[in-house]
Amino acid sequence: MDKDQLEKTILPEEERLGEDLISPKVLERMWKKYERQTAAGDMIRFTLNKIGEAAAIIKKTSFAVGILGVLGIGYCVSLTAHFTGPEVIHLHHSHPITPEMVKESMTFLASLSRLSAKTSFVGSLGTATGSLLDFASKRGLKELEQSVK
């Protein structure tokens, strides 16, 4: 798949900002609302960083991009380009996150969500994966309980 073909798979703005997208403006507003409250602000900041990282983890392998491309998730191509610049370093070093970066990352996540409804993706992997998700949840919880004792 060449660059032109991939660009054609980029969804129009209206479609990308579909109903399953949590508006970047909401997240931006939330960040401003809680940034001075240290526990809440820090968790929101971490969440925003993870959004950026989740979008940035795609490696520039043609098959990964190709698979997502034929599924209509071509947007990751422009994101890959976007996040291979200094923005990656910004995200990883907790420098300010621009609203534009949040918007692009959220759009990417929304596209992936459309790709696979929650239950069908996890469900299609079988019970072992469901159990592992449960395991991660329990382990996180156990450590949290110990931390606040």
Next chain:
Amino acid sequence: MFDPFSDLKQKFLFPLFQAADIFPQDAEILVETWVKIILAEAIMKAVESFPQTEAKSLIEKIKSLPSQEEKINAFNKSISSISVAKEAVEKYFKDELPKTLKLLSNCFVDNATPEQKTKLKELLLQKNH
């Protein structure tokens, strides 16, 4: 419909955000955002692990399918049938996700007031026992 994320949401994420005095509506948004992040990371791990030959044949297959639903089904099916992709997702849930959850909870633990920590203990007790 069964939600595999239910426990994670109700027993871990909601109490954490609630204890940090985040309004319920905002907590709802953050929890859904986390589900999206986890799914995105898991899907990307699977896609990145696809061997070249399988990836090529999957691309061709998806191209030939008429509806988006069929395309998605083919994608999901390929993840469960290609062992390295399945292993990549399982490894993510087993090793990386707990570390990520720990980092999130550290944000709370390192910054919360004594009152917020007490509130969290009470919420965890309510939700988990």
